[in-house]
Amino acid sequence: MTQAAGRTRGAGATQSSPVRERILAAANEQFYAEGIRAVSADRLIAAAGVSKVTFYRHFPSKDDLVVAYLDGRAAVERHALEQLRSQTGDACGTLHAIAHAIADMSCSPGFRGCPFINAAAEFADPAHPARKAIATHRAWFATFVKDLLGEMAIPDRETVADQLIILRDGAMVTGYLGPDPAALTDPLIKAGRAAISDARANTGRPSEA
Template sequence: MATRRSPTRASAARERLLATAGELFYREGIHSVGVDRIVGEAGVTRATFYRHFPSKEDLVEAYLGVEDAHIRAAFEAAEATGGEPPELLSLVIEGLADDVARHHTRGCPFINAAAEYPDAASAVRRTVAVHRDWFRSSLEHLLVSAGAPDPVAAAGELVLLRDAAMVGGYLDGWERVRPAFVTSARRAAGLPAVTARA
């Protein structure tokens, strides 16, 4: 009779696969990294890989899910402070800037993934679309609460600014891009200007 793997071991293997794939996908691109390399660097078998991810595309979706969770955490951290809406907006802007500086020095993982999956009907592109819809609607909600005169337009500007900041940070260096991003994002959100951190 075969012994069943413990949930802890299975979960640890899944997390190693996700961490390894996330690093490789972000650094080198999704299509350029094969399953064999991910399996080898994660130190698991192919059988373990396919037990957790029936296909590479399933792994890509899970990787984007991790990226989505990181951005949601910036909103949750702001909301946990219990501050007033303008303060929450300010904290979200700073949180997004910190996220780019610490984790996204090679551009936006969602834009990068979308570039590799041109079919808008693919599961990966749908995952990207769900994230962007959530991001935009979360910004709109904060802007409505803060009394922005046109929260839909302001949210659109903030999404665009973050997209541009991630590309600009990769090309020009975040130390040059961060002050412009923070200043522009605060202006778009209707917040008073402050001296941006270097």
């Protein structure tokens, strides 16, 4: 859920090509490892082994490349989540699988936090194309979680989804700071169950999560 190439959206979008994917691969590695603003276009041009003319033909501005990077990350994460959903076959099992995946990923070598949270911290302007790409993906993820909660007949899905996403964000930060997956998974699942149980308790429904 952390590796991606991806394609741009909107202005400057072009069809994929080996050269374009090579530029994206360099951006994907360096943006995630070192931060977006810390990596110059010249460094990416050198890493991808292309000329400036070729680079800017595929990505007229660095912002276009940043959006493509984020879109690629989003595409990989969405595919991984949909796979978990199809493999588990039920909403509750999918939520458990997501919790385990978050813990494993957050405590893995090379993990440097959520790429979307990291990028948001670098771009303060909510109107920046990067922030819009981040908002689009997080809106998709919120809908994905709300759909799972709907399958479980959880009341007040908006509130519970918000709580689960906050837990997800916190777990990724906590995992990056050091705990092993086993130490992170149990508290994450317990907190998620508590949020679901609380929502059910408010309507008198028994908890099944």
